Amino acid sequence: MSRHLSSLHFMNTFSSKLDKALNNLSLAQYPPDAFRTMRKFTSTEVAGLLGVTEAYIRQVSLKGQGPEPETLANGRRLYTLEQVLELRMYLAENGRKKWINPRRVEGEECQIIAVTNFKGGSSKTSTTIHLGHWLALRGYRVLAVDMDPQASLTSLHGALPDFDYRDGDTLYSSIRFDDPIPTQQIVRKTHIAGFDVICAGLELTEFETSVALEMRKSGGTGFLLRVSQALEQVADDYDVILLDCAPSLNFLTLSSLTAATGVLIPVPAQMLDVDSTAKFLELAASYMQILDEAGAGAQWDFAKFLITKFEANDHPQANMQALMRQVFGEDLLLNAVSKSTAVSDALTWKQSLYEVQRARFSAPKTYDRAIESINAANAEIENLIVTAWGREL
Incomplete structure (x- = not known):
């Protein structure tokens, strides 16, 4: 046939x-x-x-x-x-x-927060964009780095001036092993004061191949430092750097977790999502054990789970939330981000809720509930950041 x-x-x-x-x-x-x-x-x-x-x-x-x-x-x-x-x-x-x-002072390190999970659709990009915009509105200097070749975070900013991933305008240009460029050259200003981005594109996938070739030549775990070394070049310009990781535990994600000072793991309160998260944690633990034995283990100020797309009136989700609260304890953020058509509408318009006028929504109360939910979660994460700096709440 x-x-x-x-x-x-x-x-x-x-x-x-x-x-x-x-x-x-x-x-x-x-x-x-x-x-x-x-x-x-x-x-x-x-x-x-x-x-x-x-x-x-x-x-x-x-x-x-x-x-x-x-x-x-x-x-x-x-x-x-x-x-x-x-x-x-x-x-x-x-x-x-x-x-x-609120900006950090001498003695307070730039917080690098990796937003990561194994499963697509867990709201990693939505979490990153809303947290980044919230922090910028609060007066922090924020850099968001798109670590996903699918470039969802990048596309949310519309047509950025002079950006073309085909011309090497992504993070890969600063973390490649041969002739890397200064990280400052790939930082893009946005229309939001205090909020900059490093964009993504398909060329980020080349990092996986280049790491494999580099390990074949020299061995070791030096690739883990590529993201950290690139971000160090611009860290003095920011208070918080957010890494929107790809839905996979590849070399780029491992390098991101090594660079991070904190980790956020968004998880919808659904059986398949929680089950996928369990597998993500199991695989991550096996990698971390190897890295620890090689003397390259990561140390974080905090690592927290965040429930996303939550529907409080959905009985199975309420039960799953209770299970997650029992398992994760204090490592699960108190505030869950509610599922809302307001969020999906805003993202369709390539905007966060903070960018959209309330009057644009046909049901403003839907916007009110969504922004209240997101604000509460973001405020809790902000407290984690200032606590890591040693400030009193």
């Missing part, structure tokens, strides 16, 4: 068609000459971000102190994110609220 369908023809045909269709869609949303901007924030939102009262923000504005917000006809004040950061620094320098500037 002869088969008529050529695998090469099939893959080439639909790879080209899909790439062209997605590129056209991206260009429709963000044309080459489009300038993507962050939305503006009301004085109520600014007060929440700064941890002060709205009356205090209004008083500062009326005194002509800090940046001058846009004032609407109804008297509402709107601030750009750049103005929020300017106001934060002004209050930290000129007021009694020194704590309002």
